[in-house]
Amino acid sequence: MSLKSTISGFLKKCLPLRYYKLIANGCIVVPAYYRNIIREEEACMNLAAENSLEKDLLLLRKYAHIIDKGLHRKDVTPGHSKSIYNALCETASRLKDSKYAGDPTYLWALDKINAYERLQESSGSFTPLEATAPTPSVSYEELFSLIRQRRSNRDFKQLNVEDSTIEQLIDTANWASSSCNKQPIEIFYTTNPDKAAQCLRCCKGGTGFSRFVPAFVVFTANIRGYVYPGEMSLPYVDTSLGAQNFFLAATTLGLSGTILSWAQKNRQEEEDLRRLLDIPSDCKIIFCAAIGYANTQFCTPARKR
Ligand SMILES: Cc1cc2nc3c(=O)[nH]c(=O)nc-3n(C[C@H](O)[C@H](O)[C@H](O)COP(=O)(O)O)c2cc1C
Structure with missing residues (x-):
């Protein structure tokens, strides 16, 4: 065993993991505004370990x-x-x-x-594995039309959303590609409008919405499968791909889902949302969404080419 690994082993035994990691990784000084991000990522890495x-x-x-x-x-x-x-x-x-x-x-x-x-x-x-090629049941035109019809509406009809409908949508999420097929998406929701209103208050971007929001959904990724620091961005990628399935499927059911950013949440908001929907610590919140039947159909924002 080299001197370096002997010292490293000794320090690992003696020091709290946090300080050991600091020393082992060269005590790099970073601007203070990264503190929360690093704290959160460290918590994820510790859970993944x-x-x-x-x-x-x-x-x-x-x-x-x-x-x-x-x-x-x-x-x-x-x-x-x-x-x-x-x-x-x-x-x-x-x-x-x-x-x-x-x-x-x-x-x-x-x-x-x-x-x-x-x-x-x-x-x-041994015959190499192979499946039969599918015959798509929707045309490019039909799919592209659906993609264009999906809209972020913020004013909802006074109409509840059934749990079974949300469950149907959840089924679509893990059919997206995911890094190494981990299928990490876990979705938490409420179809109780009072609770949805409380959840919405945890989101800084929850402005411009009708008073009545029938359902609220939180898209999370279970971070226990991301074991390398270089995989830090993958929960966002994996969850976003699944969420698009969810929102397109919602459109086919006449529902509209509007994403709510979680990028600017503070500690209190994180705690409140986790408590409201019983979200465990190993599920990293990626973003949220307000779901309902549109009362006002928002005009389509033009798309760049
Ligand atoms: C990551 C992300 C965060 C978003 N956050 C919010 C938000 O906090 N509040 C909101 O009203 N809309 C939010 N949106 C919705 C966008 O405003 C909307 O997708 C965009 O204006 C395009 O409109 P469309 O979805 O109807 O095509 C978010 C969308 C994404 C992808």
Whole structure:
């Protein structure tokens, strides 16, 4: 062991993790206005470092995805990605008797383990994975028309939104692409207009809305699967892609969703919103949305080319 790693190991044992990290990373001085951002990101990284079933489930999808990619290659041969396969098997075994054992993604991951093992045992008879190409049921024109029809309206009819409708929309979110197939989106909501009004008050951009807001939705990403600092922006990417599915689907049901930024929230607003919708600390809030049936249809803002 080198002197550097001996000292590093010693400091890690003696110091609180926070101070150890500071020293280990060169005590870089950054402007104070980054303090909150760093504090929040550090809290996420610390949660992602902990072992949990939720982390296992997210990483299971990641490992299975990496194996799955290889199994689709026409030139697939045995002997590759052994370490990922081992990580996949270990993760799957931790989830085996958990509440996630019936999750479709867990079962899908087991299929990948089986296919990988078939490849190792009898590569001659292994056929690379392949599905049948879909026939899209909507045309480009229809889809583009829907994309243009989606609007951020802020004045809603006095009409409640059913929980089942929001659930239907939630189903669309994790069908978006996600980094390493982690499918991290978790959506919290209320269809109680009084509670929706309280939630809206937590958002600085919640201005110009009708008094009646039938539903309020919070888009979050479970951050336990983002284990490297370089992945810091991925929860935003993953969640935004899923949210667009949600809003397009809402448009097909005659509903309108208006995103509310969470970028300028303060500590109190964060605490209040988490309490109102029971949002756990491992779910990073990306943005919120007011949902309802438009009373006033907003004019379409022109688009640049
Ligand atoms: C990340 C993000 C944050 C937004 N924040 C707010 C907000 O706080 N308040 C609001 O009224 N609209 C907000 N919007 C909605 C935009 O104003 C709206 O999407 C934009 O004006 C284009 O209009 P359209 O959605 O009807 O096409 C936000 C949109 C995005 C993507």
